[in-house]
Amino acid sequence: MKNIVIDAHNISKVYNPETIPVYAVNNIHLHLQEGEFTALVGPSGSGKTTLLNLIGGLDKPDHGNIYINGTDITKLSARKLIEFRLHNIGFVFQSFNLIPVLTAKENAEFILLLQGVKRAERDKRVLQLFTEIGLVEKMKVRPAQLSGGQQQRVAVARALASKPRFILADEPTANLDSVAALHLLDLMEALNQEEQVTFLFSTHDPRVINRARRVITLVDGSIASDSAVVSTSAPHEHP
Amino acid sequence: MILLMAWRNIWRNKTRSIVIMLSVTIGLLAGTSVLALYKGMMTSRVRTVIDAEVGHLQIHHPAFRKDNRPVYIVPNAARVLAEIRTMPEVKLAVPRTLVGGMLLTPRGSAGVQIYGVLPPLEYEFSQLRRKIIAGDGFHADKVNEIMVGKKLADKMKLKLNAKVVLTFADTADNLVSAAFRIAGIFQSGNAPLDELNVYVMASTLNNLLLTSGSFQEIAILLKDDKDLDHLQIRLNKRFPSLLVESWKDISPETELMVKTVDEYSYIILVIILIALAFGILNTMLMSVLERTREIGMMVALGTSRERIFLLVWIETLLLTIAGAPLGLLSAYWITSYYHRNGLDLSGMGKDMMASFGFETIIYPSFPWEKLITISCMVIFTALISCLLPAWKALQLQTAEALRR
Numbered sequence: 001m002k003n004i005v006i007d008a009h010n011i012s013k014v015y016n017p018e019t020i021p022v023y024a025v026n027n028i029h030l031h032l033q034e035g036e037f038t039a040l041v042g043p044s045g046s047g048k049t050t051l052l053n054l055i056g057g058l059d060k061p062d063h064g065n066i067y068i069n070g071t072d073i074t075k076l077s078a079r080k081l082i083e084f085r086l087h088n089i090g091f092v093f094q095s096f097n098l099i100p101v102l103t104a105k106e107n108a109e110f111i112l113l114l115q116g117v118k119r120a121e122r123d124k125r126v127l128q129l130f131t132e133i134g135l136v137e138k139m140k141v142r143p144a145q146l147s148g149g150q151q152q153r154v155a156v157a158r159a160l161a162s163k164p165r166f167i168l169a170d171e172p173t174a175n176l177d178s179v180a181a182l183h184l185l186d187l188m189e190a191l192n193q194e195e196q197v198t199f200l201f202s203t204h205d206p207r208v209i210n211r212a213r214r215v216i217t218l219v220d221g222s223i224a225s226d227s228a229v230v231s232t233s234a235p236h237e238h239p
Numbered sequence: 240m241i242l243l244m245a246w247r248n249i250w251r252n253k254t255r256s257i258v259i260m261l262s263v264t265i266g267l268l269a270g271t272s273v274l275a276l277y278k279g280m281m282t283s284r285v286r287t288v289i290d291a292e293v294g295h296l297q298i299h300h301p302a303f304r305k306d307n308r309p310v311y312i313v314p315n316a317a318r319v320l321a322e323i324r325t326m327p328e329v330k331l332a333v334p335r336t337l338v339g340g341m342l343l344t345p346r347g348s349a350g351v352q353i354y355g356v357l358p359p360l361e362y363e364f365s366q367l368r369r370k371i372i373a374g375d376g377f378h379a380d381k382v383n384e385i386m387v388g389k390k391l392a393d394k395m396k397l398k399l400n401a402k403v404v405l406t407f408a409d410t411a412d413n414l415v416s417a418a419f420r421i422a423g424i425f426q427s428g429n430a431p432l433d434e435l436n437v438y439v440m441a442s443t444l445n446n447l448l449l450t451s452g453s454f455q456e457i458a459i460l461l462k463d464d465k466d467l468d469h470l471q472i473r474l475n476k477r478f479p480s481l482l483v484e485s486w487k488d489i490s491p492e493t494e495l496m497v498k499t500v501d502e503y504s505y506i507i508l509v510i511i512l513i514a515l516a517f518g519i520l521n522t523m524l525m526s527v528l529e530r531t532r533e534i535g536m537m538v539a540l541g542t543s544r545e546r547i548f549l550l551v552w553i554e555t556l557l558l559t560i561a562g563a564p565l566g567l568l569s570a571y572w573i574t575s576y577y578h579r580n581g582l583d584l585s586g587m588g589k590d591m592m593a594s595f596g597f598e599t600i601i602y603p604s605f606p607w608e609k610l611i612t613i614s615c616m617v618i619f620t621a622l623i624s625c626l627l628p629a630w631k632a633l634q635l636q637t638a639e640a641l642r643r
Contacts, residue, residue, distance in 0.1 A: 053637075053638040053641075058539050058641065059637070079543070079544070082542070083541070083543070085539065085540070086540070087541070091539055091540060093536065093641065097532065097533070097536040097641075099537070101244055101247035102243075102244065102247075106243075110240070111540055111541060113240045114540070114541050114542060114543075115541075
């Protein structure tokens with residue numbers, strides 16, 4: 001039996017609760033086990049990014065609890081939550097979000113620096129990651145000198161640098177061409193299988209969906225289907 | 240890493256950063272130059288008080304300061320004077336006979352402070368000869384000669400060789416009058432004193448006061464200003480029956496002026512820095528708001544709020560202090576030039592400057608002793624300027640910031 005990495009109970013997120021309430025996430029229950037490679041799909045506005053933000057501790061749910069490796073992150077203070085993210089969660093964003101003033105290497109080791117990892121260890125880890133993503137020769141260049149695909153691979157290296165238990169990726173291939181997207185998917189899949197890193201990513205991209213071993217479909221903030229369960233439940237009505 | 244990021248961040252918009260750095264440079268150049276100018280003015284004023292008016296120390300009979308009657312002579316003045324002159328710290332010690340009186344001319348009268356002096360010594364002590372603008376001063380073979388200030392001469396319409404009458408009370412409280420011929424007209428940098436003080440020979444005045452061989456004042460000039468305090472204490476102990484005062488006691492207005500101008504110069508610097516702070520604040524605010532998503536991403540990855548604050552503060556500090564050395568260096572160059580060559584402020588009003596006791600040529604002096612304070616003020620300005628941008632950065636909601 002594998003460990004449950006993400007355990008979300010009855011989580012809801014409402015925007016404009018006092019005027020025209022919009023249920024971005026509506027009463028969702030979600031469990032992810034270690035080593036899963038899961039795609040979160042659904043039309044625009046279905047709540048994919050909001051759900052990822054809630055699970056990643058970037059936003060607070062209005063209802064429900066989210067347990068990451070057994071810790072209820074909804075109960076953590078802002079300071080503790082930042083600390084928790086630093087040591088437990090890796091992020092890959094749609095628009096790469098590399099720090100433009102840092103080189104590719106410095107971007108990748110950014111989290112390790114925040115964690116206070118020593119230089120020798122940092123250098124070793126970053127070299128290993130850049131070897132894996134195939135960008136050793138680009139380590140000293142700044143993001144602006146990299147292609148979109150290369151930037152996203154650096155972003156994945158950054159997310160993996162501190163060896164987090166799982167990685168949240170928000171539409172990681174959205175800004176990539178076909179070749180770059182396939183390269184990135186190969187990389188993510190290899191890391192998932194070889195290092196047992198759990199991936200949860202939102203996507204519209206059918207190529208990504210086809211590679212996922214589990215697909216969760218969101219509609220209007222609720223789970224419309226989940227390939228991991230036999231029967232799909234209908235979206236919950238909000239009381 | 241934070242320092243590296245901060246340094247690289249300030250160069251993301253080179254033009255904007257250079258403008259702010261130049262503002263700091265010009266602001267500090269202006270502020271430090273004002274401090275240097277005021278320091279030069281105050282140093283000049285203090286030097287005038289010490290070297291040309293009061294001396295470092297003065298000795299009187301204890302009652303003389305309260306009641307300026309000539310009867311209050313310095314007891315055993317010759318012995319006291321001789322002993323003081325043997326002290327290694329003393330450059331010059333001169334005796335003076337003092338009495339307040341009236342100067343009368345056919346055109347009118349004026350209250351004056353009459354100094355009975357030993358001309359060769361007084362010429363050296365208060366640089367009286369250097370100040371003579373008409374005539375050639377006292378003549379050894381003539382007795383009833385007087386030197387008056389230009390201000391008094393102008394007021395009373397006195398000319399060289401004109402006759403005036405001095406009237407005063409002698410030690411027996413008899414009213415004494417004597418005629419004097421003007422042997423010289425002097426002009427110092429202090430117009431009020433030029434109107435008040437007149438000089439006659441000590442022997443002449445002593446004869447009229449019936450205080451032959453006595454003096455009311457011993458003025459002392461030291462070789463080094465640093466010896467002032469300890470020599471005052473020593474003299475007080477050595478001559479407990481006499482009143483030993485420093486120039487600060489005798490001319491408290493000068494001490495007060497130095498302190499006031501010192502504070503005033505800081506106020507000017509603070510005003511300049513406040514103006515700069517708004518410019519820096521604006522730049523940093525723009526810089527932070529342009530990087531909303533980047534800052535949100537950094538927080539998402541696990542950067543603490545303290546580190547974000549530190550990043551904004553270091554950026555502000557670097558932006559501020561980068562221009563500071565150039566500003567201080569420019570101020571040093573300019574100040575050094577004028578320190579050597581003098582800054583002629585006569586265009587601002589020679590009479591006005593003189594009426595406040597200032598020379599018209601000022602020698603600005605770089606305020607080395609204030610360098611640490613100035614640096615602290617610059618750092619404090621950076622800290623104040625970064626508070627609002629840093630607060631804005633800390634208020635960002637991570638998820639919201641990432642959406643922008």
